Amino acid sequence: MSNLSKPIPPAGGPGGLAVEIRGKTFRGADGGDVRAIENVAFEVAAGRFATLIGPSGCGKTTTLRIILGLDPDFKGRLKLPADGAGRVAAVFQEPRLLPWRSVEENVRLALPEEDAGRDLDPLFATLGLTEMRSRYPSELSLGLARRVSLARAFAIRPSLLILDEPFVSLDEQTATRLRKLLIEVWSARPTTALMVTHNLREAVQLSDRIVFLTERPARIRGVHDIVTPHGERDTRWRETTLSVIAKRYSGVL
Amino acid sequence: MALELDRVAADRSIPSRLAPGIVTLLSLAGLLAIWWIAAIVADSRVLPAPPAVAEAFWRDARTGELFFHLAMTLMRVAGAFVIAMAVGSAIGIVLGMNREANRFFDPWLILFLNVPALVIIVLAYIWFGLNEAAAIGAIAVNKIPNAVVTLREGARALDRDLEEMAKVYRFGPAKTLRHVILPQLQPYFAAASRSGISLIWKIALVVELLGRSNGVGFQINLYFQLFDVAAILAYTLAFVAVMLIIEFLLVQPFEAHSTRWRPRRARG
Known part of the structure; x- marks a missing residue:
């Protein structure tokens, strides 16, 4: 919450997103239980863009599904922007048209x-x-x-925008163009947003807050806030930020 | 398959471009020729040649009798078809989506699939009397289990991803049904209708033969007692022609319309 000095007025209703998942277990095919999420709690301020990063299969998509209301079977609480009265939009891994x-x-x-x-x-x-x-x-x-x-x-x-690896399996050129478009549309009306990605560059370019998750069962490994406005994030700034982050969270690059 | 056919067609030159229509015509002409030759060779009252059948057709067509009986059968086929598809689809979709219900009702379904059509018809006439409702109901009950089985497969294959998308975007039940679920079931509806129409009209004739005083089935029974094979064939061919017209003018255009979004090569 250190970046409230940002010039863009928050949209998407009062209050941001608060996630508190104290445990999520899947019933495996063999009948045994697989613990997917141990303890994931973070907040996204109203009108801010946050990113979840973590190793494959660590429960990122599960977290998104819980927030989207597609998986009601978990321990913990959720506080959606606009107290759940607003609409939630999702961009899934596949376009789902x-x-x-x-x-x-x-x-x-x-x-x-x-x-x-x-x-x-x-x-x-x-x-x-x-x-x-x-x-x-x-x-x-x-x-x-x-x-x-x-x-x-x-x-x-929407009052909350959920993006699940929206640019995965695209060639780099197309992905870069789409990221620019995403920032353009999002900046026109900043909405509380939460994105899952594997791509740290993408996270650094798009988000105000990056939440790092551990291996399964997921816990919070650390939270990195970015205060530089989107317009001022040039190549040099990005490389510096990336190396700072890589130093603090080894193995994320 | 379609791709291969296209390639074959492209390899050959002009004749192949006219092929589909001509092949169909040649094929039908071949069948007619075999029938005609067989009739001449047999030279018997029980296998009349095409002109005799045409004459029988003309005899009943001129008085309007043929069209009256065709219309009565068509009315029963249409009524039973609508009832069977509506009831069968609804049950099929529910069973496909609800595992417990499916487990409970599956034995019922197997039972109804295997009750002979004749038994259902006879019981319907005994229980409900020799009336139109019993006739149409009996035809429908014969078809319902087939529609259930087909649509159940369709409902089992529904795309969960799209369902979730509809939930996130708050489509609501009506919108989800119309824009997400029914389009996915369309191929299953098409399959159930196709097999349904042919099954229903065959059963309709038996129903008419056993308990109605009009319709193609009644006429065929009448001409059977008169041993008039030409008239039997005339009625049969007339009704097959009606069903073909329905196929080409209603079923196929509807299918083309509802699958227009598919990539061309998948249209086959």
Whole structure:
């Protein structure tokens, strides 16, 4: 919470996200219990972007699923932004578009009733999807489908945005372009956001707070806050920050 | 498969471009020729040649009798089809989504799948009387277990990822059903309808034969007693033609419309 001096006014309703998971166990296929999360507790201030980083299979996606309400079977508490009254948007690892609906329909279907007729032109234009509105998802490349998935998330003006490795398995060029787009859309209306990634560079570029997790069962390894505004994060700044972080948390790079 | 066919078609030149229609026509003409030759060779009242069948068709068509009976059968087929698909799909989807319900009702399903159509028809007439409701109900009950089995498979194969997406974006039950679940079940509906229509119209004839005083089945029974094979064939072919027209004018355009989002090569 040391970075409240940031100039951008927080959006997405009062209060940020507070996560407190005191234990999460999965029933394994052999009947034995697998402990996925030991103790994960962190906060994201309203209108801030946080990132979860940790080794494969350490329970990052599980944490996101608990926050999304897809897995109610856990010990602990959650406090969602806007006291749970706001909407939550998710960008999943796979785009998860409805193949039988066009790009525009996919985005519009997510809109709340009272917003159904909203003008989506600016959003589609920002994400470079204007030409694709009437296409079906099967006609899109993975990069384009990811953009549609981002458009859907931002279209509903969420109070909480959850991103689960949104740029995984894209070529670096496409991923970089999409990250820029994400910052652009997000900065226009900063929303409390939580992203899971394996990519520390990505985390450093996008987030205000990085939460490092341990191996399974997950615990918090450390929290790193970044106060430099997004606009001032150039290549040199990034390399310095990366080496600072790498020194403190060995093995994360 | 389609890709291979395309390649084969591209390798050959002009004749292959006209192929699909011509092949169908040649195939039907071949069948007709075999029938005609067999009829001439047999030279018997029990295997009339095509002209005799055409004459029988014309005889009943001119009086309007044929069309009346076709319409009665079609009405029963349509009624039973709608009931069977609606009830069968609903039960199938519930069983596919609910493991406990499926475990409980699976033996019932196996039982109904294996009760002979004739038994259901006879029992329906005994219990409910020789009326239209019993007739249509009996046809529907014969089809329902098939629709249940097909749609149950569909409901088991539903995509969890899309379901979660719908939950996160708060689609609500109606929106989820219409935009997420039903489109996934569409191929299963199509399969159940296809096999359903052919099954239903065959059973409809038996129902008419046993307990109705009109319809194609009743007429065929009548001509069976008169030993008029030409008329039997005329009614059969007329009804098959009606079903083909329904297939080409209703089923296929609907399917093309509901699968327009699929990549072209998968359309086959």
